[in-house]
Amino acid sequence: MTTPQGTPASRRSRANGDGTIYQRQDGRWEAAGYVLAAGDTRKRIRVYGTTRKEALAKFTDKIATSNRGVPVPSAQGSLGAYLTYWLENVAVHYLRENTHTRYPACANQYLIPGLGKKKLAKLTAKDVRSWLNDLRTVCQCCARGTDASRNPQAQTSRRPRCCAIGKCCHKRLSPLTLAYVHSMLKSALEHAVREEEIPRNVARNVRMGTPRPLRFEPLTAEEARAFLAATNGHRLSALFELALRTGLRKGELLGLRWEDLDLAGGSASIRRTLQRTNSSGLVALPTKTQSSERRIALPTECLRSLEQHRDRQRQDREAAGAGWKASGYVFTRPDGNPIKGATLTRHFNTLLRRATLRRIRFHDLRHSAATLLLEQGVELVVIKELLGHAHIGVTATVYAHVRLRLQRDAINLLGNALRNSNETATRPDDGDEPPLWAAPVR
Structure with missing residues (x-):
């Protein structure tokens, strides 16, 4: 049966597959049909x-x-329910244990209170942007009521403050924390896209900007020499010298085994990192990234100190006798067990006080090695390979302040070359200065 030409468009029959549309008894219009x-x-x-x-x-x-x-989208539940599912059934299988331990805390503190009640299928980029703006501007003590929940009668050093006493501390999340929370949400929604729960990852449409790297104060050449002098006689002097001369991470140093060292060839293979986990204690894990698994050359001074350290460890093994733990690690406790990261930090702080140096982190030894290498004119790509960075852009970004100083020296050198010849002629030539083409960058 054909539709008459005079029939209004709202009453014409729809073609097969176009769905149906009609007015409900409550006055609303409803359209229904089949989709993919x-x-x-x-x-x-x-x-x-x-x-x-x-x-x-x-x-x-x-x-x-x-x-x-x-x-x-097939997801009918809330974002909070999906995050719980993702953490318990998906993330636990491919994340490191330390990372998986931080993720639930991050979800419970920020994601679930802010976006947990939103339907997963109806979450928009605007919702994510508004939530991040709230985290950026709202005091977290007042938002979570952490200070108001403290017991004023408890004999502890943490007494109520901020919102509990009516004087806000205006505590804000750092840009790095905001980027970390945003990255976790993107990872969870990306898996939802792969499982075809939602059509797109709306968190990727929200731009956060690149947070500035943390500022650090590496050791100068004079301070580095004073630190090495303070390590003389310490049972872990080879470790600290290796850290300052090669820039290895703390976990990479503690995870070194004697089988990884080629003292005759003067090289070391970085294959693992020693980390402390909540469930297993100290455990050997893969390196931070695939690029972190590398082979590095060892300086002559480190080869000499490692030989001495091996003799000292042999003496410790003889003194321990049956109580010796044959772990195979290069740096161990006197009984052969691996060293905890916190224990190494205590030894490091003691050496800083002995050398009357300012307080820095152990990781700043890694920054000190890279900074000193850059100041000596070593190519950036060589430092990238030594440190085990995944991309050279990471090395260039972290040590941009050093490169700027080297650029200034190079520009000053070019200024000398472009100086007026008359000015150059009037300057006395004592014969000690090298020609401009042979002048070093530093």
Whole structure:
């Protein structure tokens, strides 16, 4: 049966496959039809509007998305429920244990209170942006009520403050923490996209900007010499010298085994890192990244100190007798057990006080090695390989202040070359200065 030409468009019959649209008893308009769903199946959906035109527009948009091959979202639960599922069933299998321990705390403190009640399928980039702006501007003590919940009668040093006493401390999250929280949300939503729970990752559409790297104060050449002098006689002097001369990370140093060292060839293979976990204690894990698994050359001074350290460890093994733990690690306790990171930090702070040096982190020895190498004119790509950075851009960003100083020296050298010849002629030539083409950058 054909539709008469005079029939209004709102009453004409829709073609097969176009769905249906009608007005409900409550006055709203409803459009329904089949669209592409997860698993290459078809699913009937319904959309609503206050007018026929509005309902038809919503339904047309769904059909257009389906025709592009994008399945309709199947997620019906909240973001908080999905985060719990993702942490317990997915992230636990591919994240490091320390990272997986931080993720639930991050979700419970920031993600679930702010976005947990949002439907996963209806989460938008605007929701994510508004939530991040709140984290950036709202005092976290007041938002979570951490200070108000403290017991004023408890005999502890942590008494109520901030919102509990009516004087806000205006504590804000750092840019690095905000970037970390945002990165976790992107990882969770990315898995939801792969499982075809949602059509797109809305968190990727929110730009956070690159947080500035933490400022550090590496040791100068004079301070580095004073530190090495203070390590003389210490049972871990070879470790500290290796850290300052090669820039190895703390976990990489503690994870070194004698089988990784080639003292005759003067090299070391970095294959693992020793980390402390909540479930297993000290455990050997893979390196931080694939680029961190590398082979480095050892300085002559380190080869000499490692030989002395091996003799000292042999004496410790003879003194321990049956109580010796044959762990195979290069740097161990007197009984052969591996060294904890906190113990190494205590030894390091003691040496800083002995050398009357300022307080720095152990990781700053790594920064000191890279900074001193740059100041000596070593190529950036060589330092990148030595430190085990994944990309040379990481090395260039972290040590940009050193490169700027080297650029200034180079520009001054160019200024000398472009100086007026008359000015150059009037300067006395004592024969001690090298020609401009042979002058070093430093």
